[in-house]
Structure formats: C-alpha cells, structure tokens
Amino acid sequence: MLFTERLILRPWEESDAEDLFLYASDPVIGPPAGWPALQSVGESLEAIRGVLSGPECCAVCLKTDGRAIGAIALKLRGETDLTEREDECELGYWIGKPFWGRGLIPEAAGELLRRAFEDLGMRRVWCAYYEGNQKSRRVQEKCGFRPQWTREGVDVPRLGEKRTGHVSSLTRDQWQWDRMYAAAKAVRKERRVSDYVTCGEVSAAVLSRSGRIYTGVCVDTCSTLGICAERNAIFNMLTNGEQEIAKVLAILPDGSSGAPCGACRELMVQLMPGTYRDVEILMDYEREETMTLGELTPAWWIR
16 A cells, blocks of 8 residues: 555555446547446446456545555566566556546646555656657656657557557666656755855755655855865765665756866765775766766875
C-alpha cells in the first residue's frame, strides 16, 4: 500500500467491483486507452481477478473514503510489449471522469515512479498513448516522460482497430535530475536581506548516495563571508548526517545550469577523495548534458 498527499494506492479487492464498474463502464475511459467499456459488475469482478491482479497494480483511492476511483500499474516483464528487460517496465493508468482535472493521476504516477526507481531498481519506465488521447499525453508530459517514437497502424486487438501510437520513456537518471531541478527551483528566490547581504540569485540541489535531495541558495555579502549555493546544499547534507554525493546541479540567475566553481569542487574532492571522480554534475538541463567531477577536476593538487 502506497500513500500520497491525497491518495491511497492499494491492491484491488473483489469488493471494489461496483466502484470499478461505475467508472470503467463509461465509454470515455477504456476505449481511448484501447480496451472496451465494462458491461456489468460481473465483468468488473473478472477484471479484478485477472488484469487488475498484477503485483504492481493498484486501485487509486481518495484518502477521504478509500473507495476505488481509478487504476494505476507498473507492468513488469511479461505484462508489457514495450520491453523485455527485467529492469524496465511500463506505466499504465486511468481515472473516473468525475475526478478529471484535479491532478490526481500525475500525483499517483509520481509515487509509482518513485517505487519503480527506488524500490524496484528500474532503470527505465515506458509509457504510451494512442493518437487523440490528450489527457494521457498530458499526464506523461507532467511526469517528465520523453517522446521516443510514433508508429502508425498499431493493432488495438481488444477493439479490433488500428491506430497511431506514441511511446515515451523516463530513465532513472532523468527522473533524478528532474526532481533535483524542481527542488532547486523551489528555493531559488532572489532577495535582499540587508544593505550588505543578498541571497537566492543561485540555487542548488545535491543528491546524496542514499537518494535524498538537499538544497541551498547562494549568500552574497560585502565581504568574503558569502557562500555558493552548492556548498550551502552540501552543508545541509552534512548537517543531516550524510557525506556521500551522487549528483549536483545549480540554477544560475538566467535560469540555466552550469558547473560549480573551484571552491565548491575543492570541497567535494576533500569530502570524497577516493570517489569524487564519479560525482555527476549537470551542465545543461535543457540538453541533458552532464559531466563527472573527475572530468571537471582531472588532477587534484594533493598527491
């Protein structure tokens, strides 16, 4: 059982059959996704015992009453035709029409992506939609999926049709960078603290080896007491008992990203003298360009 701010994601139960039929019998739900609308509560019960019984298939429920209003699943190897790898899976989802437009499926998808990458060790999650299913497309965009290919004449066997299919994916690295960028952006707020101190022109996020994200902003003073955003984030990490860095990014005043300064690099090298070369630095968020700290600092002054 998984939890988000507003939702409970739990295994389907046979007692959910009536709620499943209430929403999945609506022709605006199944057919756009490639499956026929359910015709009876009995058919809903069969679906719960069959397709909805997968190990990573959840009923989407509001915390307020715990009743099923939709479905979301990670389709593992053997359940999807998008991959044959053990460390890849497919994300599928739908939600009842009365709950459209509230951001519930992106919220649920965010938690299942976390489970895929952190708990199940997936390296990539796939997702797909048929031409015209704009709601599914928008969910994928909100969750950070990158388009991979489009194919015409794709068979939709359960409806006996052919459609144009769009396939996208999200890798673990992309997911991590996206979360770090969002966290750094959330704390970036340029402001004047006093006549002598400003802060927030640059923000940074550090991903520790444990998977936690720590943030910081730059502080500029009229003397040498200021500090870079990257070091502030690292000190936040140290304050919370961690010292192993996996990834680092900074958002500059113009919104771009770039390499840390020499002082920040030196701090990371001294923190991790044996493994600093593996630390990843985001050089360009839009182009998804990265370098390692070893590439940026090929020779350390301490021998």
